Amino acid sequence: MKIIIIGGGQVGAYLSSLLCSNGHDLRIIEHRKAVYDSLLKQLPAELVLFGNGSDPAILEKAGITSADVVAAVTDADEINLVVSTLAKMEFGVPRVVALVNNPNNSWLYNSGMGVDVGVNQAEVMAHIVVEEMSLNDMFTILKLSRGNYSIIQMQVHQNAKAVARCLKELPLSRDMLLIAIMRGEALIIPKGDTPILAGDEILALADEAGRCTLEEILSEPRNV
Template structure:
């Protein structure tokens, strides 16, 4: 995954460190030289571009044309909106997340303004970035135990390997259990004969190693 973080303050640095720890390819854009130095010391595996992220040329320098996702997390809502609109409408970044600093401005952070997800907490941003972007339509609902088993939710995409298949015919990763299937708001406990349709949301229990296999099946 190629991820750009616009804003290298406390939120941006926190997010960058988490994503780098997950093995993602992260580029941070920050205009404050002091913040840039802190970032380079704290996140040596991240690329840092010293520039204004609201300038299209800065986004191009950061590799926006190859980005899978961008998180605009500066301390100014108007700046985050400008960055989000540029990323989505000018450069067609698939996934754009923006930080909402003032809850009164939340109504502006919509897909119409280039924002796929508007959030106002660093940990929520990190969760959507790690799980929503890295695993596409798969979110970790809960982690269990020290060995990092998880309960995850995965959406059946049109054309995915599991679309139209009965659960008993799907080669799930080892130690994976399908706990429930949500179809158009109706939650059912499935059995081996349950067929997954596009748009269904499956809730699964799996190991840490199994999450990547699940992502490939549902992508």
């Protein structure tokens, strides 16, 4: 995959090293001389370009016309948005990811500005905190890019309502799917007559309503 990163600060440098080590075709653009020099010590020289990432000529030099992804991760939201708009509207890059530095600007990171994914670190942290506090042993494995669905994993508590009941007896909506049950060393593809046992690890596809349902029937009952 060909990836162009704009911004060689801590986020850009780490992201570049990670992607480079995974064999991706990478270019990173940085306009601050000291930061540029630091990048040259971390990455092969041919991967690092000195210049302004919002300059179309620099983007073309980096190979944006054939890029699969552009990631704008500078510490300035205005630059990230300008780069995103250029990448999507001018060069037709399939996927544009941009870092949100100021949470108050997150509303600007939309498809109209060329942003496919706006990474709001404050929002991500808030979701992690709330999920940890409210969903006990439920973990989000993957958040799908379309709709409000996630693939989640949750362990069945010994006193849960679902224990010793068959799958077909549970109040599961048509908009959620139990993908697998991990029981000890075994992986079970659940069917209607599959019983749920304490300690089972449930892998499911669900929206927010489905997550609440799973928490209700798989976790420790709340005291009323």
